[in-house]
Amino acid sequence: MAYPFIKIEKKWQKYWDENKTFQTPENPDPSKPKFYVLDMYPYPSGSGLHVGHPEGYTATDIIARYKRLKGFNVLHPMGWDAFGLPAEQYAIETGTHPKVTTEKNINRFREQLKSIGFSYDWDREVDTTDPDYYKWTQWIFIQLYKKGLAYLADVPVNWCPVLGTVLANEEVIDGKSERGGHPVYRRPMRQWMLKITAYADRLLEDLEGLDWPESTKEMQRNWIGKSKGAEVDFHIENIDETIRVFTTRPDTLFGATYMVLAPEHPLVPVITNTDNKESVNAYIKQTQSKSDLERTELAKTKSGAFTGAFAINPVNKKAIPIWIADYVLMSYGTGAIMAVPGQDERDWEFAETYNLPIIRTVEVPSNFEGKAYTGDGPAINSGFLNGLHVKEAKAKMISFLEENKFGEGKTNFKLRDWLFSRQRYWGEPFPILHDKNGNSTTVDENELPVTLPEMEDFKPQPVADDDTNPKPPLSRAPESWKYVEKDGVIYTREFNTMPQWAGSCWYYLRYIDPKNSNQLVDGQKEKYWMSVDLYVGGAEHSVLHLLYARFWHKVLFDLGIVSTKEPFQQLVHQGMILGETEYTLYKNASGEPISAESCNGLSQEELDKKGIVGTQINEDDITKSGDYFILKDNTKIRVDARSFKMSKSRGNVINPDDIITNYGADSLRLYEMFMGPLEAMKPWSMTGVEGVNRFLNRIWRLLIKEESGAVLEKVNDDEVSKNQLRELHKAIKKVTEDIEAMRFNTAISAMMIFINEAYKWNTIPKKLIQDFVILLNPFAPHLSEELWTKLNFDRTVAEQKWPTFNEAYLQVDEVEWVVQINGKIREKILTSKNISKEEIEKKVLQFGRIPALLEGKNICKIIVVPGKLVNIVAN
RNA sequence: GCCAGAGUGGUGGAAUUGGUAGACGCGCUGGAUUCAAAAUCCAGUGGGAGCAAUCCCGUGUGGGUUCGAGUCCCACCUCUGGUACCA
Structure with missing residues (x-):
């Protein structure tokens, strides 16, 4: 029987919500150290969360909960990168206003994130499409403009007719749009540019001091060129x-x-x-x-x-x-x-x-x-x-x-100035006015935000040819929006909007002071929290977002608004989660199975042409032979074994909601962390999810009577034995070190080892299990809080202190030595731990089979690795 | 082509500074429980030889350094990500 995770998880999520358990105070206790742990905020798409999101989010949540227990003031916020093409494309297709879709999607995302039990301070949520937010995006643009870093220019741009907009160089990959893969053409156009090239040298040099993956730094170096x-x-x-x-x-x-x-x-x-x-x-x-x-x-x-x-x-x-x-x-x-x-x-x-x-x-x-x-x-x-x-x-x-x-x-430099305007509706309007002579000026700062006008038709318009400039949707905005009178002069507003990257260039600053209506961020607060201590997100943003954000940050630094040269001190990319491994058997046009190597390197098109069809087969029907998988009943036929990127068309998408329903949020969190190293690409496995779920059940059953839900009698106030203490402190040491190094998979394995040991004990002292429940908390917060309550411990786990390990408890009286002859293991010997080098050498030479094996040989040398190994070199 | 990273059982993956390869999980096998199954619990599980003690082989391939190499060095192969005429 499974532990009642549905009930438990709902209960604690509600508790955290109502008690604002994870709220970061406005004026945090200055005697405590601070830790700012940030996720790359999601684009709230219509399809909801996929299993890739909770991977990085669980990692940061573990760190956030751990740091709180360690006595840090923790800033761990979440928000929405909600402007952008998909909402607008969807809006165009269905006629629903992007604002409506966006709001709906955000609500869904928030609900899903809460159902995983993340410890965000939801009072600091930011939304890039909120006028109170983009007011400051526009404000930053004005500062860029005033510094001469934003300018209009006739430049050959990347024009994507399908999207009806221009794209930045960074958004064009192999001549196709980064989003959607549509063809891109070169054509001249008058556009807003940001002078990122003025910061090229600094963007390059300041990479040096950052604790980022070397590959990401290298990509940025190459891009700056x-x-x-x-x-x-x-x-x-x-x-x-x-x-x-x-x-x-x-x-x-x-x-x-x-x-x-x-x-x-x-x-x-x-x-x-x-x-x-x-x-x-x-x-x-x-x-x-x-x-x-x-x-x-x-x-x-x-x-x-x-x-x-x-x-x-x-x-x-x-x-x-x-x-x-x-x-x-x-x-x-x-x-x-x-x-x-x-x-x-x-x-x-x-x-x-x-x-x-x-x-x-x-x-x-x-x-x-x-x-x-x-x-x-x-x-x-x-x-x-x-x-x-x-x-x-x-x-x-x-x-x-x-x-x-x-x-x-x-x-x-290879780096080009950043093409900053888009011919779309769903983006930040520029705070720019044009007079009839073609001169431009900024909107007064006290008139910000320039809000997006209500419009019925926000479709981008196709252009007939390269000589006609495309008319952005805002050119069809109501007259009252389009024309502005200032000092007796009639101005026309800028009709282009900003690209999606604009909002994400500075959102990490707004979390620090999200409700401030006078400033982008309060100086004192900024000084306290910046820089971001840990930033986790996908490697796909290695160049785009991370380069743009660094650029804006440096501009804000020059303006004295931020106090650090760089925004993100440590950066980690979570690896992609692939679908379950698929075994593909190929069959030719007449339906006979053919060996996989004959299809290697062929594209889907070429396969189609030859009438070759790949069918998925069951793992039970295959076996491994050498480096390949073959059919059990026809060993000449090789079978492809591969995992693929999750995609709707392949039908291998895993929905986190299903995992939560069937196994619980704690199982989802635990599995995502147990799969392998955070940075690695790894395939999903449903039996793996069942494995960690089994582990959580084992913890429950170790302490709780299944039928009544009461605590078992063997959980009592007995004294902790030496052995129990050692096992606990082994776990504390390993889990602590592994969290610090973000090796969550091995931290979980250490907890499993502890529980496996605990099953051998007749009595489980409460004192002992108390520390274990705290160790478990960052990983499986719901279960851990519930056990804490059941065991009648004081307050909640979230209010406790992280246990420290005591090296003295890890000591053993006896050590096992490996005895090698010429590097091959021949014996194992137990001695007291305080044996001297001479003593162990002497002892080993008379031990067990060793004298016999050395018969007729000259001992040249004996190598002793204290407490571990003795190698006898003989010929 | 160039740059970066990675190749370990049937499988996901462990292995501080070179020192017992395969922790932990999955799967599989056997047993206990059950009328039976699921669930659970216990035991086993890299390959080969052997009744056994034990031995041999094994971290992509081939060399090397070392008492000792998954870990260090050289060459190569494969895969993943990035990039593509950047002068």
Whole structure:
């Protein structure tokens, strides 16, 4: 019989709610240390919570409850990232206002989170779509604007026709939108930009001090993409123009045999001669018509066109041909390069395609077989640089360029300014007014927020062609909203809205002071709570959210609003939870089973074409042979064993509500933590859930009479035995250390070991079990509170102190040594723990089979690892 | 291609600084209980040889360092995530 988890969990959730058990006081006791533990707040989607959410949330909840018991003031809040495309798409499809859907979804999410028993301070909830919240998002934008960090610009943007909006570079992956995977095209548009590039160096440098996963820091470094080199001016033969190029390899200037401009480079029409005009224009047209997707897909072979013009290499005055090619991007560097095929793989490929000369300027190693050589070596064919290695040659060339005014040393970043406007309805309106001459100004700060107008039709409008600018939904807002009179001048409001990232750039600050109507956050409170001590969330935000939030935080730091350089001191990503492992048997068109290796590497399309169907089969029908699974009754047939990402279409989605109903919230929490390391990707297993549920039942039955619910007689006031004390303190030590290191799986295993031991005891002293119930509390808070009450202990677990372990209790009188001969275990021997090195050596040589095994051998050496192992080296 | 991380039983995963590989859970096998089943409890469970004591093999592969390697070094293979002409 299962313990009555439904009743227990409801009871305690209600208790916590009514007593505001986990409320963080407005003015916390300053004598206590603080701990700010933050979850990445969810987007409240219509499908509710999935099992991925409670993974990170349980981890932080364990930490929060543990830290409270440890005597910390804990800030552990939750809120909603509620602006964004899905609510709006849904609204468009159903005609329901996004506000309505959002509210409904938020209520559902809140209810679900409460049903898992998370210890959030619900009085600090934030909602990015709440005007009281986005008032401050708008306020921050005004500060950015005032600092010159927000500007309007005509720039080539990522236009996604399906979504009817532009996207930031970070939101485009392989030429497709990050959300939904729709194609993205380049087109020029006048848009709001945020000058994140002004903070590039600081965003890069300050990564150093952060306790973040190395991979995430590396991703941000790559995204910022700092590279040092030089800019060099090339005069154009017979035309009074110069073209500036950026290169990271100024040392290879002698090997520049041609030059390439991006097709969009402004000097292309100027320098192209009449003979080549037609082919150049044709090439430009060809590149323009491609989407980003096609452009990357077709990037296998290099293409380009000759302009007919020549540039003069400043270092040797040689004339080199100028080409245009789409492998040079207008958006990076100067949009022009000097091509050095000898030392650059792309240039080599292009030179091969168009038969352009190749000069090596770095001596290749004797065993080198490739084409372009990008490694180090002495310079050759390079005049005054000959013999110098790359580093010295670079430095010498840069001073040569600077002395002769041919160019200068220069650092470039891959990071682009952040495209900040979206042509959608469901986002923060910009606090910006435009006059009829095209000048813009900000709304007065005391008139914030600029609320979203009520509208019937909030669909984005498709645009006919690239020359028409899309009309954002707000352009159809009521006149009373659209036009504003200020000092006798009629202004038009900005019709674009902010991207979804805006609200999440600073929400962690609002939790500190969520109701403040005068300031974004009170300075004193900010100083107390910041920075976030632990931030847990998905790795998918490694670049987007985490980079944007760091940027805003630095701007707020410069404004003196926040006191720390960085918002999130420690960051942990929870791993993805996959569906249950599936065993797939493939069958060919005639329905006969075929071996899995013949389908490996084939796409779903190719499988469909061949009529191959994968069917799921039962684990009982297969067996393992070597590295593969095979059919039991046809051992020639290999079967695929894999777990997949949960998805509606695959039908392998696990709903946390079902787990709570069938096994309880404590089981859900415990299972999510017991599955494996928090950061790892791991498959779901229903039998695993049953396993931890069994464990909770075992705890219950250890102490409680099943029929009556009363405490068992063997739970009494007896003295705690030495053995019991040791087992308890082993558990305290392990659980404490593992929580600190966020190794929750092994912490749970330590509690299981304790309970397994406890089942062997005839009596269970209350004193002993009391500490165990506290250990259990962060993991299974409902069960632990209920047991606490049943055992008639004082107040609630949440008000107790975390037990400390005493090393003295862990001591044992006897130790077991492993006796090895030449590294192989031959005997085990028990001795008192205080035996000396000499004594154990002597003892071991006469013990058990050891003398016999050493017969006829010379002992060279005896290695003793105190209290553990003796290794006799003999030949 | 490049960058980062990971490969351990049938399975999810444990193994402080190199020192008993496989903790704990799942599954499986046997037993107890039951009219029977479920649930529960007890025992066993890496592979191979042997009646047994015991021995041999075993942490992706191949080398190396060491008294001793899952752990350190070199080369390679596979998988996962990120990225893609960034000059």
